[in-house]
Amino acid sequence: MSEQNVASPSLGKTRVVYDDVSVKNFMWASIGWGLIAVLVGLLAALQLSFWQLNFGLPWLTFGRIRPLHTNAAIFALVGNMIFAGVYYSTQRLCKVRTASDFLTKIHFWGWQLIILGAAITLPLGITQSKEYAELEWFLDLLVVLVWVAFAINFFWTLAIRNEKQLYVALWFYIATILTIALLYIVNNLALPIFWNKSYGLFAGTQDALTQWWYGHNAVAFFLTTPILGIMYYFLPKAANRPVYSYRLSIVHFWALIFIYIWAGPHHLLYTALPDWAQSLGMLFSLMLWAPSWGGMLNGLLTLRGAWDKVRTDPVLKFFVAGVTFYGMSTFEGPLLSIKSVSALGHYTDWIIGHVHAGALGWNGFMAAGMFYWLVPKLFKTEMYSKKLADAHFWVGTLGILFYVVSMWVSGVSSGLMWRAMTPEGTLLYPDWV
Numbered sequence: 049m050s051e052q053n054v055a056s057p058s059l060g061k062t063r064v065v066y067d068d069v070s071v072k073n074f075m076w077a078s079i080g081w082g083l084i085a086v087l088v089g090l091l092a093a094l095q096l097s098f099w100q101l102n103f104g105l106p107w108l109t110f111g112r113i114r115p116l117h118t119n120a121a122i123f124a125l126v127g128n129m130i131f132a133g134v135y136y137s138t139q140r141l142c143k144v145r146t147a148s149d150f151l152t153k154i155h156f157w158g159w160q161l162i163i164l165g166a167a168i169t170l171p172l173g174i175t176q177s178k179e180y181a182e183l184e185w186f187l188d189l190l191v192v193l194v195w196v197a198f199a200i201n202f203f204w205t206l207a208i209r210n211e212k213q214l215y216v217a218l219w220f221y222i223a224t225i226l227t228i229a230l231l232y233i234v235n236n237l238a239l240p241i242f243w244n245k246s247y248g249l250f251a252g253t254q255d256a257l258t259q260w261w262y263g264h265n266a267v268a269f270f271l272t273t274p275i276l277g278i279m280y281y282f283l284p285k286a287a288n289r290p291v292y293s294y295r296l297s298i299v300h301f302w303a304l305i306f307i308y309i310w311a312g313p314h315h316l317l318y319t320a321l322p323d324w325a326q327s328l329g330m331l332f333s334l335m336l337w338a339p340s341w342g343g344m345l346n347g348l349l350t351l352r353g354a355w356d357k358v359r360t361d362p363v364l365k366f367f368v369a370g371v372t373f374y375g376m377s378t379f380e381g382p383l384l385s386i387k388s389v390s391a392l393g394h395y396t397d398w399i400i401g402h403v404h405a406g407a408l409g410w411n412g413f414m415a416a417g418m419f420y421w422l423v424p425k426l427f428k429t430e431m432y433s434k435k436l437a438d439a440h441f442w443v444g445t446l447g448i449l450f451y452v453v454s455m456w457v458s459g460v461s462s463g464l465m466w467r468a469m470t471p472e473g474t475l476l477y478p479d480w481v
Contacts, residue, residue: 064139064143067135067145067146068426070153071132071136071426072426073156074131074156075423077124077128078125078132081124081125081128082125085120088120091108092113092117107173108171113170113171116170118180119180120166120167121407125415126271126415127270130270131155133281134278135152137217137277137278137281138205138218140281141281143209143211144205144210146205148204151204152201154194155198158197162190162194174245176236178235180266181232181263185236186244192229192232192233195228195229206218217278219298223273223305224269224277227273228269232262235259235262257325260312261309264312264315265309267406268308271406271411272304279370279371280297286361286363286364287354289354292352293349300342300343300346304339304343311336311385313328313330314326314330314390316329317385317387326387336382340375340378344375348368362420362437362440363420363437365417365438365441367414370409370416372409373405373406373410374406374409377406381406384398391467396463397458398456398463401452401455404451404455408444409448409452
């Protein structure tokens, strides 16, 4: 537990004892589930070359462990990291303890139960077969209940805060909580027919559009906006510098949340979706370059006058690299939404490289930086070994770069081979897989 004397509008000076137990719980859960997520991902990757690694077991086949890997990485590793950062920073920014310890416990244990449910049902083939929304209806209901508990606890904490000003990080958290609720409920509207099977309310093109309205914005409002809130809190703290431009952070927030939610149709280029909707999705995606890079530059320029610390502080190394990966990923995403570029890159390894640059470089490095900063604070100790943290950083950075560059080369090569034609007008590589 951490304590702080704060000025209360009604009580004068009062001592606040923050709930750091929940922060520790979410942090350890993120690390534990994260190890499982990357190991399952490694197994899935190896199966692409050595299919025998499914050991003849249906629940270990690629089609079943691949969604297990993505759900574990997104909702277990990054999700728990987000909640750790939100609970830690919200209490300090509001200068008040989280409103309800009971709701916090419901949130923590409920979220772990959801992840465990996914770990059991997905290998068994119990799935809705929707990207990032594979969980069946009974787990969807649990997600909604847990998210409502989280939302009530968060907004209740805001209501009883001792700090009048709402710092921009809290704005990003608010956008995350409200938008994810809307996205998740609408996309998962379904009619259950058995305990383990349901049919969605939408069909055909409408189902595809609703799914990628959700799918793209799961990236936007689960993997981006809360991490940006964490960036705006923890990066200035680690650098001991004020954010470069608070005005830019406000512009970043409003521009990002308005534009991001309309970009989903770029996942459906050259499909049955009306061409005007495809073009609109591409247009909004290109508009994302401005707020995304504005946020990246705001983060990096916060280090003005403190760049010498980056050489010696592994926390800042992770944050700087993470924010840079954010900038690179948000440049590449709109680029891939251009119809002519999508025609080359879609269905190739380029897309896989793009996703992992964001998930590992942006989300993963921000998680590592936050954890390396948090642990000494939470346990009132020093970092065990800066050399090990530096080794972690360089191995991770080089690994991600080798991964992403190889996927770029592979993706562009296969895209060019798929469209290669003979002088007679037939495919030059008809048997290319």
